[in-house]
Amino acid sequence: MRRARIADGVVVALLAWLVGWPLVVVTGAALEAPGGFGTALAAFAAREGEALALARSLWISLATVALAAAIGVPLAFLFARAQFPGRRALAELVALPVALPPLVGVIAFLYLWGESGLGTRLVMAAGGLESPPWRLSGAGAILVVHAYSMYVYFYLFTRAALARLDPSLAEAAASLGAGPVRRFFRVTLPALRPALGGAAVLTFLTALGSFSAPYIFGGSYRVMTTQILASKQNGDVDLAEVETVVLTLLALGGFLVARRFERGEAASRQRGGAAARRPAPTRGARAALAVAGWGLALLLLAPHLTLGLLSLVPRATWSTEVLPPVLSLDNYRRMLGSAEALRPVANSLGMALAATAAALVLGFAAARAARRGGALGRAADLLMAVPAAVPATAFAVALATTMSVARPWQGRFLLVGTLVLLPLAYLARALPSTGRAALAGLAQLDSGLEEAAASLGAGKLRTLWAVTLPVVRPALAAGAMLAFLAALGDFVLSIVLYTFDTRPISIEILSSLRLQETGLAAVYGVLLTALSAAVFLAFGREREA
Amino acid sequence: MSAPARPLRLEGLVKRFGDHAVLEGVSLAVPEGEIVALLGPSGSGKTTLLRLVAGFERADAGRILLGEERIDELPPERRGFGMVFQHYALFPHRSVAGNVAFGLETRGLARAAIAARVEAALARVELGGLGGRRISEISGGQQQRVALARALAPEPPVLLLDEPLSNLDPSLRERTRRELAALLRALGITTLLVTHEQEEAFELGTRVALLHGGRLVQVGTPGEIYRAPATRFAAGFVGRASFVPVEVVAAGDGPVRVRGAGLPGGEAEAEAAEALAVGERADAMLRPEALELAEPGTPRTLAGEVVAARFGGAWSWATVRAAGGLEVEVLVPGPPPALGAAVAVARRPDARPRVYRRETP
Numbered sequence: 001m002r003r004a005r006i007a008d009g010v011v012v013a014l015l016a017w018l019v020g021w022p023l024v025v026v027t028g029a030a031l032e033a034p035g036g037f038g039t040a041l042a043a044f045a046a047r048e049g050e051a052l053a054l055a056r057s058l059w060i061s062l063a064t065v066a067l068a069a070a071i072g073v074p075l076a077f078l079f080a081r082a083q084f085p086g087r088r089a090l091a092e093l094v095a096l097p098v099a100l101p102p103l104v105g106v107i108a109f110l111y112l113w114g115e116s117g118l119g120t121r122l123v124m125a126a127g128g129l130e131s132p133p134w135r136l137s138g139a140g141a142i143l144v145v146h147a148y149s150m151y152v153y154f155y156l157f158t159r160a161a162l163a164r165l166d167p168s169l170a171e172a173a174a175s176l177g178a179g180p181v182r183r184f185f186r187v188t189l190p191a192l193r194p195a196l197g198g199a200a201v202l203t204f205l206t207a208l209g210s211f212s213a214p215y216i217f218g219g220s221y222r223v224m225t226t227q228i229l230a231s232k233q234n235g236d237v238d239l240a241e242v243e244t245v246v247l248t249l250l251a252l253g254g255f256l257v258a259r260r261f262e263r264g265e266a267a268s269r270q271r272g273g274a275a276a277r278r279p280a281p282t283r284g285a286r287a288a289l290a291v292a293g294w295g296l297a298l299l300l301l302a303p304h305l306t307l308g309l310l311s312l313v314p315r316a317t318w319s320t321e322v323l324p325p326v327l328s329l330d331n332y333r334r335m336l337g338s339a340e341a342l343r344p345v346a347n348s349l350g351m352a353l354a355a356t357a358a359a360l361v362l363g364f365a366a367a368r369a370a371r372r373g374g375a376l377g378r379a380a381d382l383l384m385a386v387p388a389a390v391p392a393t394a395f396a397v398a399l400a401t402t403m404s405v406a407r408p409w410q411g412r413f414l415l416v417g418t419l420v421l422l423p424l425a426y427l428a429r430a431l432p433s434t435g436r437a438a439l440a441g442l443a444q445l446d447s448g449l450e451e452a453a454a455s456l457g458a459g460k461l462r463t464l465w466a467v468t469l470p471v472v473r474p475a476l477a478a479g480a481m482l483a484f485l486a487a488l489g490d491f492v493l494s495i496v497l498y499t500f501d502t503r504p505i506s507i508e509i510l511s512s513l514r515l516q517e518t519g520l521a522a523v524y525g526v527l528l529t530a531l532s533a534a535v536f537l538a539f540g541r542e543r544e545a
Numbered sequence: 546m547s548a549p550a551r552p553l554r555l556e557g558l559v560k561r562f563g564d565h566a567v568l569e570g571v572s573l574a575v576p577e578g579e580i581v582a583l584l585g586p587s588g589s590g591k592t593t594l595l596r597l598v599a600g601f602e603r604a605d606a607g608r609i610l611l612g613e614e615r616i617d618e619l620p621p622e623r624r625g626f627g628m629v630f631q632h633y634a635l636f637p638h639r640s641v642a643g644n645v646a647f648g649l650e651t652r653g654l655a656r657a658a659i660a661a662r663v664e665a666a667l668a669r670v671e672l673g674g675l676g677g678r679r680i681s682e683i684s685g686g687q688q689q690r691v692a693l694a695r696a697l698a699p700e701p702p703v704l705l706l707d708e709p710l711s712n713l714d715p716s717l718r719e720r721t722r723r724e725l726a727a728l729l730r731a732l733g734i735t736t737l738l739v740t741h742e743q744e745e746a747f748e749l750g751t752r753v754a755l756l757h758g759g760r761l762v763q764v765g766t767p768g769e770i771y772r773a774p775a776t777r778f779a780a781g782f783v784g785r786a787s788f789v790p791v792e793v794v795a796a797g798d799g800p801v802r803v804r805g806a807g808l809p810g811g812e813a814e815a816e817a818a819e820a821l822a823v824g825e826r827a828d829a830m831l832r833p834e835a836l837e838l839a840e841p842g843t844p845r846t847l848a849g850e851v852v853a854a855r856f857g858g859a860w861s862w863a864t865v866r867a868a869g870g871l872e873v874e875v876l877v878p879g880p881p882p883a884l885g886a887a888v889a890v891a892r893r894p895d896a897r898p899r900v901y902r903r904e905t906p
Binding site: 182 | 599600601620621622623624625626627628630631632634635636637638639647648651652695696699705
C-alpha cells in the first residue's frame with residue numbers, strides 16, 4: 001500500500017509537470033507582463049481586435065451549439081426510432097465525422113462548397129450562374145463547417161440516451177392521457193435533458209477551441225484561437241500569453257459546467273428496457289424514411305467523398321469544367337514514389353504511436369491512483385482531465401513558453417525546436433482519452449476479482465497482468481483508439497510546435513494547398529480519413545460484438 | 546371516489562408477432578368492481594393481453610369493450626385507464642408530486658384542484674408529505690406506491706397492473722400485497738392484474754384467469770381453480786401436485802374408476818376432468834393433503850423411501866420415491882420423517898383423485 005502511494009506520488013508529479021505546469025508558467029508569464037496582469041488584461045480588453053475576437057469566439061460557439069443540435073437531435077431520433085433498410089450501417093457511418101481529423105473535414109468542405117468546389121460548380125451549372133452563389137468565408141462558413149462536424153456529439157449523446165430511455169415512460173404518459181406531442185415535450189425531451197446538456201457543453205468547448213475552420217475560412221474574421229497564433233507569429237509573445245490565459249479560463253469554466261452535467265447524467269441514468277422501435281406502418285413511409293436516412297447520410301458524408309474524387313485529379317488538369325476531365329492515380333504514385341512526400345506520413349504514424357503508448361501507461365497509472373482516492377487520487381483525476389478542457393492552441397502556446405528556456409531546477413527544459421516537443425504535446429492531449437478509458441475499465445473491474453487472485457496466491461504483478469489488464473483491455477483499447485486518431489490527425493498543436501523534421505501530415509496538407517497541389521493535399525486527406533475510418537469502424541464492430 | 550366502475554369485456558383477441566401467435570383468441574369478462582388476476586408462466590401471453598387492453602399493442606382480431614363502448618381502436622391516451630408498470634416507469638425529471646400530477650394535467654384540471662387531488666392520492670398510499678422528493682431519493686417500496694398513486698389520481702374506470710410487486714424485496718412484497726389488496730377492494734375499481742406468482746394472484750384476485758400458450762385455460766375463483774383444475778397444466782401450475790399413471794377401468798356419466806400400481810390403494814374412484822373411455826391411460830392428480838404416511842407394510846398403501854423433506858412448522862412436506870422411480874409428495878403433521886426412512890403412503894379416505902388424459906409423447 002505504501003509503495004503504491006509512492007508510485008501514485010510519482011505519477012501525480014509527472015502529470016503536474018506535463019499538464020499543470022505549462023499552464024502555471026504561461027499564467028505567470030502573463031502576470032509578469034510589463035505593468036502586471038491587470039495592466040496586460042486592461043490593454044487586452046482595450047484593444048478592439050481582442051475584445052472582438054473574444055466576443056466572436058463566444059458567439060460562434062453558442063451558434064454552433066444551436067446548429068449542431070438542430071442537425072444531430074433529429075438525426076438521432078431518425079436512426080433510433082425509425083426502421084428502414086440499411087439503418088444500422090448508416091447509423092454508424094453518420095457518426096464517422098467524429099473520428100475524422102478536423103482539418104481534413106475543413107479541406108473536404110472547401111473542395112465541395114468552396115469557390116471552385118465540386119458542389120459549387122454543379123450548382124452553378126444547374127442554375128446557369130456566372131459566379132458562385134456564395135462565398136465560403138467569414139463567420140457563416142465557420143458556422144456551417146462547425147455544424148457539419150459537431151452535430152455528431154448531439155447525435156451520439158441523444159442516440160445513446162434514447163437507447164437507454166425506458167420505453168414504458170412514454171407508455172405511462174400515454175396511459176395518463178398524454179398524446180404524442182405532449183409525450184414528446186413533457187416526457188421524452190426532459191428525460192434526454194442531461195444528455196443534451198452534456199452534448200451542448202462538449203460542442204461549446206470544441207467550438208471554442210476550434211482552430212482549423214477559422215484558420216482556413218476565417219480570413220480577417222479572427223476568433224481567439226487564430227488570434228493567439230497570429231500574435232505569436234507576429235512576435236507579440238506577451239499578448240499571445242495573455243490571450244492564452246483568457247481562453248484557458250473561459251474553457252475551464254465550461255469544463256467545470258460539463259463535469260456537473262456529467263454527474264447529473266450519471267444520477268438520472270436508469271435501467272433501460274429495449275427501446276421500442278416502431279416499424280414504419282406502411283411501405284410508402286418506410287421508403288420515405290429510407291430516402292431521408294440515405295439522403296441525409298450522403299449529404300453529411302459528401303465532403304469526404306469529394307475528397308476521394310479530388311485525390312484522383314492530377315495537378316493542373318481541371319480548370320473551368322464542371323466535372324474534372326481527367327482521373328488517375330497520378331497523385332498517389334507521386335506520394336508513394338517519393339521518400340520526401342512519405343516523410344510526413346512516417347512522422348505522424350511514429351509520433352502518434354509513441355504518444356499513444358506513453359499515454360496508455362501514464363493514463364492507466366493515473367486512473368489507478370485516482371481510484372485509490374485521497375488527495376493524490378483527486379489530483380490525478382483532475383490533472384488527467386485538464387488537457388481536454390484547455391483549447392489545443394492555448395496548451396501548445398503554454399507548452400512552448402514553458403519549454404523555451406533551460407531551467408531544469410524549475411522543471412523547464414529547452415525543448416522548442418527539438419524532436420521531443422510535439423510528441424510530448426500529443427501525449428498530454430491523449431491523456432484524457434486513455435485516462436478516462438482506464439477509469440471506465442477499472443470501474444467495471446469487480447474489486448473482488450483482484451482479491452480472488454490474491455487469495456489464489458497471485459502476486460501484485462501477476463494479478464495486474466493476468467486479471468486486471470485483460471478485464472480492462474476493451475476499455476483501454478477504446479481510449480487508445482481515440483488518442484491515436486487525435487494524434488494522427490492533429491493540426492492545432494502541430495502548427496504551433498512542429499519543426500521541419502517533425503512535420504506531420506496535417507502540415508503537409510496545408511503546404512500542398514499553398515502550392516496549389518490540391519490533388520496531393522487530397523491524397524494526404526484520403527490517407528488520414530482512411531486510416532481513421534478503418535480504426536474507428538473496426539473498433540465499432542468489436543464494440544458491438 | 547373513482548369514476549363509476551364499468552365492466553371490461555375482451556372478445557376473441559388474437560395477437561401475432563410475425564409468425565408467432567402470442568394470443569389465440571382470448572375472451573374474458575371483467576365485471577365492474579372485480580379484480581381479475583391474469584396468471585400464467587412466462588411466454589403465456591399475459592403481458593401482451595394487458596398491453597392490448599392498455600392500447601400499447603393492436604390486436605390482429607377481436608374486440609375490447611368498456612361498458613358498451615368499443616375501445617380497441619382508441620390510442621392509449623384516450624382510453625383513460627390507469628396503469629402500474631413493472632418497473633414503475635416514474636418520470637425521473639419530475640418530483641413525486643409531479644409524477645402524480647401528470648395525469649391530472651393532461652385532463653386540464655385547474656392548479657388548485659390538481660394540488661388537492663395529488664395530496665389526497667399520496668395520502669391514500671401513505672406518502673403524504675413526500676410530494677417534494679425526487680424519484681431517486683425514495684425507496685423501491687415508496688416508488689411502487691407513487692406509481693399506484695399516479696395511476697389512481699385521475700380516477701380511471703379501469704386499473705391495469707403489470708407484475709406490480711415483482712420489483713420488491715420478498716420481505717416487503719408480502720406486506721405490500723396485503724395493503725394493495727385492501728386498497729383495491731376499498732376502491733372497488735375494475736382491475737386487471739398480470740402476475741406469474743400464484744400467491745399474488747390468489748390474494749389480490751377475486752377471480753383468476755389462467756393463461757397457457759396464448760389461450761385461457763380456466764377462469765374461476767382461487768378455490769375453484771385449486772380444487773378442480775381444468776387441465777393437467779392447470780393442476781401442475783397451481784398448487785403442489787403429484788401425478789400417478791393409471792388406467793380407466795370403469796366410466797359413466799359421473800365419476801370414473803381408475804387403477805394403477807402407483808396409486809395408493811391400487812384402485813380408486815376419481816373425478817374425470819375430461820371425457821375418458823374404459824381402457825384409456827390417464828394421470829391421476831393427488832394434492833399433498835390427499836395423502837398421508839402409514840407404517841410400512843400397512844395394506845392398501847404405496848411403499849417407498851423418503852428422498853426429500855421440507856419443514857414447515859405445524860406441517861411438513863415429504864417426497865416419497867416408490868418402486869419404479871415414481872415420486873409423490875405428502876403433507877405430514879409436525880416435523881418431516883428422516884431422509885431415507887422406509888415409509889408407506891396411504892390415500893385419505895375422503896380424497897378423490899382427479900384424472901387427466903395421458904399426454905401421448
